[in-house]
Amino acid sequence: MIDMSRIEIVQFPYFSDNYGVLIHDRNTKKTVAIDAGDALSYNKALDEKGWNLSEIWITHHHWDHTDGIDSLFKRWNCKVIGPANHSTVPIRHLSEGMTEKDSFLFAETPVKILHTPGHTLDMINFYLPSENILFSGDTLFSLGCGRVFEGNMFMMHDSLNKISALPNKTLIYCSHEYTKANAKFALSVEPENKTLVSHCNKIEELVTSKKPTIPTNLELEKKINPFLRTSSPSIREKLNLPNASGGEVFSALRKAKDIF
Numbered sequence: 001m002i003d004m005s006r007i008e009i010v011q012f013p014y015f016s017d018n019y020g021v022l023i024h025d026r027n028t029k030k031t032v033a034i035d036a037g038d039a040l041s042y043n044k045a046l047d048e049k050g051w052n053l054s055e056i057w058i059t060h061h062h063w064d065h066t067d068g069i070d071s072l073f074k075r076w077n078c079k080v081i082g083p084a085n086h087s088t089v090p091i092r093h094l095s096e097g098m099t100e101k102d103s104f105l106f107a108e109t110p111v112k113i114l115h116t117p118g119h120t121l122d123m124i125n126f127y128l129p130s131e132n133i134l135f136s137g138d139t140l141f142s143l144g145c146g147r148v149f150e151g152n153m154f155m156m157h158d159s160l161n162k163i164s165a166l167p168n169k170t171l172i173y174c175s176h177e178y179t180k181a182n183a184k185f186a187l188s189v190e191p192e193n194k195t196l197v198s199h200c201n202k203i204e205e206l207v208t209s210k211k212p213t214i215p216t217n218l219e220l221e222k223k224i225n226p227f228l229r230t231s232s233p234s235i236r237e238k239l240n241l242p243n244a245s246g247g248e249v250f251s252a253l254r255k256a257k258d259i260f
């Protein structure tokens with residue numbers, strides 16, 4: 001059994017709506033950065049805790065997740081773990097490339113890789129089964145999901161299904177604070193969903209008091225996130241797609257959100 005108290009997690013905002021995360025192992029003093037969009041913000045978070053950066057885990061090649069790699073690498077000479085394949089912009093200083101079902105240890109904590117293409121083709125998510133934590137990058141957001149840029153709708157739907165299959169108690173750290181805008185769309189799709197309505201009130205309070213709405217958890221998202229609810233009869237009725245495949249329902253939802 002892994003002692004839960006070994007791991008400490010710090011989440012901090014950067015740029016207009018990004019979240020960075022540091023994971024610290026108390027026994028070995030090793031520290032991971034999830035993505036590296038802005039070196040200044042990551043260094044500030046590290047210095048506030050007095051932690052030394054040992055690894056960066058990159059979810060995908062977009063600049064707001066990678067622009068700080070050079071500078072962080074220069075200061076910390078850290079390992080850079082990221083997608084092995086499909087990055088249309090190469091990941092700088094990549095020392096270990098990961099693909100679906102790869103796994104490795106961070107200190108004594110097992111880490112599993114989920115390849116979740118759709119937003120980009122290279123997207124990987126980092127799953128810590130012993131801690132019940134997923135770092136979902138720009139694949140799954142609270143009440144939403146990433147835009148489909150490089151993959152196709154069916155690919156993204158499969159990727160979300162992969163996340164849905166994780167245990168309900170999985171805590172989800174995603175890369176953006178998009179929850180309030182996502183809530184508006186979700187409410188337009190399922191105005192009669194009571195769990196959604198009451199959660200949206202909570203989101204409103206959090207955002208008004210400038211508090212993060214992240215992390216979220218899978219059990220809740222399955223009840224309120226339309227993109228995880230493609231089998232919901234009321235959503236299918238709303239879209240007039242009673243007998244469509246899950247992928248077709250997802251596609252209709254994602255296209256509707258793109259122009260919402």
Ligand SMILES: [Zn+2]
Binds near residue numbers: 138
């Ligand atoms: Zn992205």
